[in-house]
Amino acid sequence: MASFTLDINNKKYKVDASPDMPLLWAMRDLLGMTGTKFGCGKGYCGACTVLIDGEAAKSCSRPIEMVGKSKITTVEGLSSDNSHALQRAWMKYDVPQCGYCQSGQLMAAAALLNEKKNPTDMDIDEAMSGVLCRCGTYQRVRLAIHEAAKEMTGGAK
Amino acid sequence: MSERQNLNRREFIALVGAAGAGLALGFHLISEHRLDAFAAETVATPFEPNAWLRIDTSGGVTVTIGKVEMGQGVRTALPMILAEELDADWSKVKAEQGDAHSKYGRMTTGGSASVRTAWETLRKAGASAREMLVAAAAQTWSVPASDCRTENGMVIHASGKKLSYGELAAKAATMAVPQYPKLKEPKDFKLIGKRVMKLDTPEKISGKAIYGMDVKAPNMLVAVVERCPVFGGKVKAFEASAAKKIKGVKHVVQIPSGVAVLASDYWTAMQGRAQLKITWDEGDFAKQSSDSILAERKKLAETKGAVAKSVGNVEKELASTKKKITNAVYEVPYLAHAPMEPMAAVADVRDGSVEIWASTQVPDRVQNMASDMTGTSKDKVIVHTTFLGGGFGRKLYPDYIEEAIHLSKAVKQPVKIVWSREDDIQHDLYRPSTYNVFNAALGEDGLPTALSLKIVGDALNKSNPKDNVEGAAVEGASNLPYKIPNLHIEWVMHNPGVPTGAWRSVGSSQNAFITEGFIDELAHLAGKDPFEYRKQLLTDARLKAVLELAAEKAGWGNPLPQGVYRGIACHKSFQSYAAEVAEVSVDKKTGEVKVLRVVCAYDCGIVVNPDGAEAQLEGGIADGVSCTFKRAITIKDGRVEQANFDNYDSIRINEMPKVEIHFVPSAEAPTGTGEPAVPPAAPAICNAIFAATGVRVRKLPIRPEDLVKQLGEN
Numbered sequence: 001m002a003s004f005t006l007d008i009n010n011k012k013y014k015v016d017a018s019p020d021m022p023l024l025w026a027m028r029d030l031l032g033m034t035g036t037k038f039g040c041g042k043g044y045c046g047a048c049t050v051l052i053d054g055e056a057a058k059s060c061s062r063p064i065e066m067v068g069k070s071k072i073t074t075v076e077g078l079s080s081d082n083s084h085a086l087q088r089a090w091m092k093y094d095v096p097q098c099g100y101c102q103s104g105q106l107m108a109a110a111a112l113l114n115e116k117k118n119p120t121d122m123d124i125d126e127a128m129s130g131v132l133c134r135c136g137t138y139q140r141v142r143l144a145i146h147e148a149a150k151e152m153t154g155g156a157k
Numbered sequence: 158m159s160e161r162q163n164l165n166r167r168e169f170i171a172l173v174g175a176a177g178a179g180l181a182l183g184f185h186l187i188s189e190h191r192l193d194a195f196a197a198e199t200v201a202t203p204f205e206p207n208a209w210l211r212i213d214t215s216g217g218v219t220v221t222i223g224k225v226e227m228g229q230g231v232r233t234a235l236p237m238i239l240a241e242e243l244d245a246d247w248s249k250v251k252a253e254q255g256d257a258h259s260k261y262g263r264m265t266t267g268g269s270a271s272v273r274t275a276w277e278t279l280r281k282a283g284a285s286a287r288e289m290l291v292a293a294a295a296q297t298w299s300v301p302a303s304d305c306r307t308e309n310g311m312v313i314h315a316s317g318k319k320l321s322y323g324e325l326a327a328k329a330a331t332m333a334v335p336q337y338p339k340l341k342e343p344k345d346f347k348l349i350g351k352r353v354m355k356l357d358t359p360e361k362i363s364g365k366a367i368y369g370m371d372v373k374a375p376n377m378l379v380a381v382v383e384r385c386p387v388f389g390g391k392v393k394a395f396e397a398s399a400a401k402k403i404k405g406v407k408h409v410v411q412i413p414s415g416v417a418v419l420a421s422d423y424w425t426a427m428q429g430r431a432q433l434k435i436t437w438d439e440g441d442f443a444k445q446s447s448d449s450i451l452a453e454r455k456k457l458a459e460t461k462g463a464v465a466k467s468v469g470n471v472e473k474e475l476a477s478t479k480k481k482i483t484n485a486v487y488e489v490p491y492l493a494h495a496p497m498e499p500m501a502a503v504a505d506v507r508d509g510s511v512e513i514w515a516s517t518q519v520p521d522r523v524q525n526m527a528s529d530m531t532g533t534s535k536d537k538v539i540v541h542t543t544f545l546g547g548g549f550g551r552k553l554y555p556d557y558i559e560e561a562i563h564l565s566k567a568v569k570q571p572v573k574i575v576w577s578r579e580d581d582i583q584h585d586l587y588r589p590s591t592y593n594v595f596n597a598a599l600g601e602d603g604l605p606t607a608l609s610l611k612i613v614g615d616a617l618n619k620s621n622p623k624d625n626v627e628g629a630a631v632e633g634a635s636n637l638p639y640k641i642p643n644l645h646i647e648w649v650m651h652n653p654g655v656p657t658g659a660w661r662s663v664g665s666s667q668n669a670f671i672t673e674g675f676i677d678e679l680a681h682l683a684g685k686d687p688f689e690y691r692k693q694l695l696t697d698a699r700l701k702a703v704l705e706l707a708a709e710k711a712g713w714g715n716p717l718p719q720g721v722y723r724g725i726a727c728h729k730s731f732q733s734y735a736a737e738v739a740e741v742s743v744d745k746k747t748g749e750v751k752v753l754r755v756v757c758a759y760d761c762g763i764v765v766n767p768d769g770a771e772a773q774l775e776g777g778i779a780d781g782v783s784c785t786f787k788r789a790i791t792i793k794d795g796r797v798e799q800a801n802f803d804n805y806d807s808i809r810i811n812e813m814p815k816v817e818i819h820f821v822p823s824a825e826a827p828t829g830t831g832e833p834a835v836p837p838a839a840p841a842i843c844n845a846i847f848a849a850t851g852v853r854v855r856k857l858p859i860r861p862e863d864l865v866k867q868l869g870e871n
Binding site: 001018021022025028029030032033034035036037038039040041042044045047074075076078079082087090091094095096097098099100101102103106124125126128129130131132133134135136137138139140141142 | 227228229230354355357358359361362363364365366367368370371373379404421422423424425428495496497498499544545546547548549575577578768769772773775776777778779780801802803806807808809810811813815816
C-alpha cells in the first residue's frame with residue numbers, strides 16, 4: 001500500500017492503494033468514477049481508454065505508480081454538459097447503442113483530434129481500431145469524428 | 158448452475174417461440190433506490206392512468222418501460238409508441254426503467270419482441286390517457302369533447318383556447334378510464350416513423366449512464382469466483398490461507414459454481430483469487446475436445462434423427478436424378494456472446510428483504526430466483542435493472558446474479574459479483590455448434606426437386622428428449638422459404654457437455670448460413686443467377702419483396718469495379734424479413750477478404766424509430782461479419798481454448814463495411830430489429846467470396862489461411 005495523488009479532470013485525488021493497481025480500478029472502485037469502463041483488463045478492447053497528458057491510454061493496463069503527475073482526462077472531463085464537439089457530433093449521429101464502449105470511443109477520438117485536426121478515414125482506422133464496439137456503431141463513430149473535426153476547425157476543410 | 162439449466166427449460170420456448178405474451182396494464186413502482194439517471198422529480202405527478210405513464214403538473218411525461226435496455230433502443234421506441242397516441246410533446250418525454258413487477262407483464266427481453274408485443278398495449282395506454290385529458294378540458298370549458306383536439310402536449314378547443322397537459326393533469330386523474338380508446342390510423346402518425354435521437358444517448362456519452370458493473374451499494378464487497386476450467390467440474394478441496402493474507406481480502410466462500418474471493422474492490426479480489434489453490438474434480442468432460450466432438454458428430458450424421466419436416470420422397474428423387482449435390486457438409490462453431498460489459502450484479506440479501514441491481518435481460522426471473530433462494534416473499538424482492546452493456550442473449554441467464562445472492566446471503570452484506578473477460582469467454586452458455594449434411598437434386602429446368610438436410614448439434618434445452626425436435630435447433634431451416642416438392646429435414650441431438658444458450662438470432666444464426674449457402678450452390682449448379690434463382694423459388698411475398706429491393710438498391714447485375722464481387726442472401730426470422738447483398742474483394746495470395754459494402758432491405762412493418770432501427774441493422778450486419786471471419790470457441794481437454802479479445806474478437810472499425818439500409822414501406826404492425834439482420838450477413842458474404850474465387854465456404858469462421866488453402870485445392 002502506498003499513497004498517490006492523481007490529477008483527474010483538473011482535480012487532485014488522493015488514493016491509498018497497491019502501486020500495481022491499474023488506474024482503471026483506482027478510478028472506478030476507489031474514487032467512484034465509473035464513466036471509464038472495464039471490458040477486458042488486458043488492453044485489447046479499449047473500453048477503458050482515457051487521456052494521459054493528452055494521449056490515449058488504456059487505463060486497465062496502467063499501474064497507478066506509473067501515472068505520476070500526469071494529467072488524466074476521462075469522459076467526465078470532456079465537458080460537464082455534453083457540449084464538447086465530439087459529444088455533440090455523437091448526438092447528431094446518435095452513435096451509442098448499449099453505450100458501454102462509448103467512453104473509450106470518445107476518448108480515443110479526442111486523442112486523435114488532439115493530434116490530427118482533419119483526420120482521414122485511414123487516420124480514424126488507425127486511431128480507433130483499438131476500441132472494440134460489440135454493437136457495431138463504427139459507421140456512426142466515423143461520421144461523428146469527421147463532423148467534430150469539421151466543427152473544431154471552424155467548418156474549414 | 159441450476160439457474161443456467163432452469164432458464165433453458167422454462168424460458169426458452171416462450172422466448173424464441175413465435176408468440177410473445179402481451180404486456181398487461183399494471184401500476185408503476187418507484188423505488189427510493191432507483192438508479193435511473195433521471196433525477197427524482199420535484200413536481201407533483203397527479204396523473205397516472207396506467208402502469209406506463211405519469212404526467213406531472215409541468216407537463217412532463219414519464220413513460221415507464223418493463224423491457225430492458227441493452228442497446229436495442231427500447232427506452233426510446235416504446236415511449237414513442239405511447240407518446241404518439243398521447244399526442245405528447247416529445248421534448249417533455251422521459252423514459253424510466255420499471256423495477257421487476259408482475260404488473261408489467263413479461264419483462265424478459267429477447268426474441269426481437271419488445272416493440273411487437275408492446276405495440277397495442279402502449280398505444281392504448283397513450284390513447285386512453287389522451288381521452289381523459291380531453292375530457293378534463295371539455296369539462297373545464299363546459300364544451301363537448303368532440304370540439305377539442307390534441308397536439309404537442311395541449312388540448313385545443315375549436316375556438317382556439319388551449320390547456321396544457323400539465324395544467325389538466327390533476328383533473329384528468331378524476332376522469333373515467335376509457336375502455337376502448339380510439340387509436341390513430343397509421344397515416345396520421347406524427348412521431349412514429351420520425352428519426353429520433355435515443356432518449357438515453359446524452360447519459361451514455363457523458364459517463365453518467367449506470368450499468369450493472371457501475372453499481373455501488375453502501376458497505377458493499379466485490380466478489381470474483383474461480384470456476385472449474387472444465388464444464389461440469391466440481392471443487393474437491395481448496396486452500397485459501399494465501400488469498401486471505403492479502404490486505405483487503407475479506408472472505409473466501411465456496412458456492413455451487415466455485416470458490417469466491419470477496420474484497421474491498423475488484424483488483425484486490427483478483428489478487429486474492431490468484432492465490433487460491435483449488436483441487437478440482439474435473440469430471441468426464443475433461444476428455445472432450447473439439448476434435449472428439451466433431452468425430453462423434455460425423456458418426457451421428459449416419460444415424461437417424463428426429464424428423465423436423467418431411468414432404469414427398471427425397472431418396473427416390475435423388476436416386477433417379479443426375480444433376481445433384483450430395484454430402485455437402487456445412488459446419489458452424491460454438492460462439493460466446495461476449496457483450497462489452499462482462500457479467501456484473503449487486504445483491505443485498507437482508508433479513509426479510511432482498512434488493513438487487515443487475516444488468517439482466519430477465520428481471521422478472523431474477524425476482525423469482527431471489528425469492529426462492531432466500532425464502533423471501535416476492536413483494537419484498539426489489540430488482541432494479543440497470544443499463545446493459547450489451548446482452549445478445551447472454552444476460553437471459555442469471556447465473557452470475559445467483560452467485561451474488563449466494564454470497565450476500567453468506568456474508569450478510571451487499572455483494573457485487575464481477576466476471577473478468579476470461580470468466581465470460583470461458584464460462585458462457587454458447588451458441589450451439591452444428592455439423593450439417595445436405596443433399597439435393599435439380600430438375601431439368603435447374604430448379605430443385607428434392608433437398609435433404611441433417612443437422613447434428615447441441616440442444617439448448619439439455620432435458621429435451623432425443624426424439625423431440627427442438628424448435629430453436631431447426632428454426633431458419635425447417636421453415637425453408639423455397640418451393641421444393643420433396644423436402645426432408647432431420648435433427649440429431651448431440652449434447653457433449655458444453656453449456657449452450659440463445660445467441661442473437663438463435664437457430665437462424667447458423668441455419669441461415671447453411672441454407673443460404675447451399676441454395677447458392679444449387680443456383681450455380683443450375684447455371685442460374687443466384688438472385689433470380691431465389692426469386693423464382695420464394696413462396697413468401699414479403700421475403701421476395703425484400704430480396705428484390707436489396708437487389709435493386711445494390712444494383713444487382715450492374716458491373717462492379719474490378720476485383721469486387723457480390724453475394725446475396727435473404728432470411729425471415731422473428732417475423733421480420735431481411736435480404737442483404739454483400740460486396741467483397743479477396744486477396745488471393747493472403748486470403749484476406751474485405752467486406753466493402755452491405756446493402757440491406759428490411760421489412761419489419763411500421764418502423765417506429767427509423768434511425769434506431771437502422772442502428773440495429775448496422776449492428777446486426779457487423780455481428781454477421783464478425784461471425785464470418787473471427788469467432789470460434791474451441792475445446793481442448795474439456796477447456797475453452799479462447800480467453801479474451803486477443804483470440805475471440807469482433808470486427809474493428811477498419812473492418813466495418815459501408816452499410817446501407819432500405820425499409821419496405823409498410824402499414825403492418827411492427828415486428829422487431831434486434832436480431833433478423835444477423836442471419837443473412839454471413840451467407841451473403843460467403844456467396845460473394847464464391848463469386849470472387851470459386852471457393853465455397855462451408856465452414857465458419859473462414860480465416861485467411863483457410864481460404865488460401867481452399868484456393869490451392871480448387
